[in-house]
Amino acid sequence: MSKESAESKSRLLTQEYEILHEVARVLHSSQGVKSMLENVLSVLTGFDDLKVERKAGIFLADPEKKVLNLYCTLGEFSDEFMEKERVVPYGDCLCGRVAESGQLLMSESCFSDARHERRYDDMQAHGHYIVPLKTKAGSLRGVMFLYTNTNPSWYQHSQEVLLSIGGLMADAIEHNLVEEELAQYRNDLEERVAERTEDLNQANTTLRIEVAERTNAEKQLTIIREQLRNLSNHLQNIREEEKTRIAREVHDELGQSLTALKMDLVCLKEELPDQKPELQERMQTMSGLIDSTITSVQRISSELRPQILDVMGLCEAISWQAREYKKRANLQFDLNCEEVIINKEMTTELFRIFQEALTNVVRHSQADRVGIHLYQEEKQLILEIEDNGDGMAPEKINDSQSLGLIGIRERVLFFGGEVDFLSEPGKGTRVIVKTPL
Template identity: 35%
Template sequence: MNQDWLSAFRIPEPLPVHTLLETVTIIIFASVFIVCWNAFGEIRKKSSVILAVAFLCTAILGFLHAITFQGMPGFSSPEDMHKSLSFWLVSRSIIATTLLGLALDPEDSPITQLQSYGVLLAGLLATCAWGILIFIFPDWIPLTFLPGKGQTVFKLGCELGLIAINTLTALLFYRHSLRFQSDKSAEHLHIERTPLFLASSMMAMSEVYFSIYAETSDVNVVIGHAFQLFSAIAIYRSMVAVNIHTPYAHLAATSVNLAQSAEELKLERQRLSRMIDTAIDGIITVDDHQNIILANPAAALIFGYELDDLIGRSLNILIPDRHRHAHRKHVHQFGETGITRRKMGTHFEDFYVTGCRASGEEFPIEASIAHQFENGHRFYTVIFRDITDRKVAKEKMAKYHEQLSQLSATLQSIREEERKHIARELHDDLGQLLAALRMDLSLLQRDAMFADKNKQTIHSMDQLILTAITTLRRIATDLRPRALDEGGLFFALQTLQKDFSQRHKIDCELIADETQLILDDVRSTAIYRIVQESLTNVARHADASYVQIEFQRNNEQLRFTIADNGKGIDEQDMSKSQSFGLVGMRERIKAMNGEFCVSSPAGEGTVIEIQLPLQAKQSA
């Protein structure tokens, strides 16, 4: 009804008016991009990024529409008007679909810097593609303007579609505004819906007026631009609300959180102060000049000072004179290494960590030290305890252990000497008597008359004497093998190997060289007893069919292993106090400063590994 009446009005110079209104709109859309993109800094929301990129692309396409509008310098042909209207439709479509997507109330989420720049790049590339398509291949797009006839059916159809989209968007924003007024908690996108409702409505009205003009001088174009400008202002107002008001709301929430954090920090400091005051270990903090700035009551009690007497004084008053220079150097080196904590004085032999009481008495300390930077200054905190009682106890234990080791070595030596003596007595005395008795019995066998009458008795006596001699030799060998004294360790081990295989029907292999086993009597005896005890354990417990004894020697040590293919040994059996055989072997190895290891690989068989250091004279 108004078209004929409004069409009667003409704008004498339409180009400046159109350019002014379009330029202001482009500036507002560019401002929307700047606000949406920069309001959150590096932490952006997905909706904010999409809105920013959409309005940037709209501003670019609007600029291209403005410069190709009919009447602009260099753009006056009907084809240029077609290009201008094509840019117009693309830019309006981007705004309409963006507002519709926002009206659908999507779930918002944070987006990374890389993702946000990816969206921006994709939008700019798409805008460049549209620009190239419209400028270079305008024929690929249906005609939007015909000379003398004005807008085409395609143009009018697009306008009607945009009117429908903007009307739907306005309706959705109106419903949102009613819902969020009653339930603020339901609004996860902090956007004022009322300005967007007005913006969508005015965008629909602008499309109505843009669809009914026939000439560029028609007043309907000016009215459409006016509605478009008011819509842009409403959009800008809403975007300012979402992207400027929200960060300030975050700042307010942050202020509340900071206040809560300050209160929690205060409570934490009070709790820490109580913990320090009630700790039974001493705690001292010094600055980089070694002046005490914090000490707890336990530290003052340990050193025999009043607590107030320690604060502000040099740490040197707590360190013996002879250690002060070294201590200062040590602390400086510790601070330069970058290690934040270190344990000191964990062994009572470490007399470097020594404290000095107010009375001048020195005492050992176990301590851990840590350092940290605060405001460009370095501070050291030491947590320590007096280990005088522990030091005394450890010294006593070490002394007792040394005495027990000496006693064990002495007992082993006495035992070997006693065995050697008993074996010699059995072999030299009792063995000689049995041999003489058998010789006498042999003389009796030569008397034919006596032998015929007592043949069976004499034969039985001969067998008993022979058995007694064999048993006597075995006992003497077990006590002290003569082969060890007469032929050396290698010959003694060969004899032991053969005897073990014959007696227990277990295959035993000795891998050694005679030159490897030239050792002094003490070591030879100890190694022989270890091998003997190991074979005894194999026969008693292993259920093995094969044993291997292997020796390896260099200039520094002798290493040998005893391995069987039996059922193995349990972990708990290795440390049983009742395992006297293993205990005896360990004591022998310890007396020679060696290393002893028992293992059962995969629960199959047992392996005993022994390493003995060799002195130069023995290696030679």
């Protein structure tokens, strides 16, 4: 080898090395597939010994549809070219052939090469390098075409250099496409997360509003319930006062008048002449009538409000009421009451509860025994009324028509106490009232 050719060989090797290095750098440092490929085209068209012009382009392969899609170009191309070369089927023209064969192709002139099937009106004569962009694993990612002048003296290592550049490009395309796909996927995901978060936020706000509305409604309801309870208690008190007043008036006024009448009658009786026995008899009847009226007045007054309640307290009032019931109904009482010290209001309330429970026993239970217990346990006063009757149907306990039971419950709740209605059909009923002392 002459000294000159050795020198030119070494210069070429240096250039090859430089160009591969430059291509690798560009592939590595470019942002996005498009600018990366455009930069590679720029580098290649700057390599003198390839004899390429500043005219080149790259197709990306769509292996499923078996077409090449024009992706980027360098240099001037006509609109017609750009339009018609947008999609090139595999096997068509030079680029399609390379896509099919995967082999590099060199063509000396577009006009003399029969494989160059696509011609355009303003086409200038040119030669070609058509380079497959094939990954190391062998899959075709695209095809690159580089224009040369016609009949170039091919640079001897061009095939090896271009094929290895094509390989680098294919790997980079694959890598970038995967990355772009990943980025797209990530973006989509982020968008979806943002949308979902927004939805959730909205749902959360709606929910919060609903909760607030509900809480508000519940508060209102509690207030209304409280007002109703107060009203009911107020009415009970008025009723109780009224009853007390009427009971006293009936007892005092009527009772005293009747007693005076009775005394007058006794005096009159003494004045009556003996020879008028029918008058004596009338007088006797009158006296009997006055006695029974006095008894009625006492009963009515006691039923309205037993004086014993105010004078002797709850325990005595309960036993008195039990005795009264015993007279009228066929009931055995098992009384077990402790003396307790409570105010007048609570005495009245508990007595009325007891009366309602006892009335229920008589009216509904068919019982023949009633147990009544009044005792103190820790800081609670407990009143139990228990019968051995039919028991009450479970649905009656919370029935909105069970006004007697509702009344008991309301009275107890007003004092901050609680009440249980324990009953099973056929097993009697037990009403347990607990009030704080």
